[in-house]
Amino acid sequence: MNRMIFVNLPVVDLxxxxxxxxxxxxxxxxxxxxxxxxxxxxxxNIFVMILTHPKWATFTDRPIPDTGSSEVALCLSCESRDEVNAMAEAAGKAGGIIDVNPVxxxxxxxxxxxxxxxxxxxxPMWMDPAAAESGPPAEAAA
Incomplete structure (x- = not known):
């Protein structure tokens, strides 16, 4: 069986x-x-489980952070720079806030x-496949 990831997120409005x-x-x-x-x-291999707050509470007694908190950043690989930009723009049009961190x-x-x-x-991120194979250029690592 391939390894998979299930990201569980509490949401207000399912x-x-x-x-x-x-x-x-x-x-x-x-x-x-x-x-x-x-x-x-x-x-x-990548699934996001969005859970209402009452459902979330069945998994943990820990409080749900407020929306201004910074607990985790979830990175998704994209096939191109254009796909990165398209995903960010789609997020903004769908009610998200784009570029909450510096580009x-x-x-x-x-x-x-x-x-x-x-x-x-x-x-969303893109990496040159050559860099993924050999690692970042020396000047980028400095």
């Missing part, structure tokens, strides 16, 4: 969050979705960021 992620190209998997949670598929431009790689409607930060 329908709004589903529409947001669908606008970015995620696809809902109804087999793992109901009125309290939705499984949003990014790839065959990163390093020549061999670049990334942008956006916050979803619940403040979860995502970073």
């Amino acid at each position: 329908g709004k969050s589903m529409r947001f992620y669908e606008a970015l190209g995620f696809v809902n998997e109804p087999k793992f979705s109901d009125e309290t949670a939705a499984c949003m598929v990014w790839s065959e 990163q431009e390093h020549g061999f790689m670049m990334s942008r960021s956006f916050a979803d409607p619940d403040g979860h930060v995502w970073e």
Whole structure:
């Protein structure tokens, strides 16, 4: 079995969050979705479980951070700079806040960021395949 990642995120409005992620190209998997949670598929190995606050509370007693907190940044690889830019722009049009962190431009790689409607930060990024194989250029590592 291939290893997979399931990112679990608490959300205020499940329908709004589903529409947001669908606008970015995620696809809902109804087999793992109901009125309290939705499984949003990014790839065959990456799934985002968006959970209503009451559903989230069944998994942990820890408090849900407010939307201004910075707890984690979730990075998604893209196939091109254009795809990075398109995803960030789609996030803005779908109700997210784009470029919540500075745009990163390093020549061999670049990334942008956006916050979803619940403040979860995502970073679409692109890296030159040659740099992924050999590592960043020496000047980038300094």
